[in-house]
Amino acid sequence: MSPRGVTIPEVRQQLFDAAEQILLREGPAGLTSRAITREAGVAAGLLHNHFGDLDSFLAALFVDRARAATLHLRELPDQAGSGTVVDNVMTTIEPLLAGHLLALAGLALARPSLVSRLGEAHGEGALELDANERVIADYLAAEQRLGRVPAGTDTASIALALVGAAHQLLLTRGPHAPDLRERIRRVAEALLTR
Template structure:
């Protein structure tokens, strides 16, 4: 792209380019040159908007975290409809798409990035921690409606589901596990928290 040409929504354009590289080629291929080449702009554009490449990556991960947190309101909105297990299984499938798995690979493979993210996510794995909190909020809403037993620990359930889901979806090269398998895992985790019929 010629110098001096304005780029609309530079941050979003760079984030979208980074996400395409991440999904297509994996975390190790994510460099500032790969991002700017994918975005069709000069390398200096990235450095005019971010302190350095790790700053860019941290903002990329925070952007994905914000998207997960925004979907939390929609998830809480389905409380009381469908089945709890079905809603959780759908949320897991939505969460653990190729992009989220790529972001998790990025976070776990770059120490400097993780250190920057510790400022906002002091414990756990950034993105997974926030997804667990979102899911815990949904499960608490279902508990309030009597669709989970009153004494269940929604935080523990949420993080167990998130950890199990991560293991279930990881390493499949962008192909989600069968819905029945996701449902089985979620159903098993939630079984003790579901009121028994009769």
């Protein structure tokens, strides 16, 4: 436990990591302020001191993890012209298949009060839930300009189909299904190789 009045470096991430562990282990029902602070090894009131209430904390957790999951996307357009289009797209989709992201989606479904808090947690701008789709569409358009994706291909629709297929397979089969990545690769190949 942290002594009263002593600043804990990186307390936000410590609390976020603890909450994610509980979410993966026990599901949304296990996420209480006390359970999170206990898991993090900090004083019981620390979460409320930093976030006000549990929903504000959980919304901040959701935004933090969503941002972290999309950081790798910035590199995708730079891959245009190298490797194969399907391999490059799969490298981008792989992080979407992580179990903790599915657990976070389940958290939002289990606690509808979080949806209204997401905008507050994000601050000035809107949470970019469609970032993966937009970056994949931009990447495919870049590949189209290089002639590696056929002219006339609706890159925005293909990006939506790829992200939608990943979400559908995650929701229906779970992140640990043995053929999950292979199924998504087959979808990518069907959409991108003609």
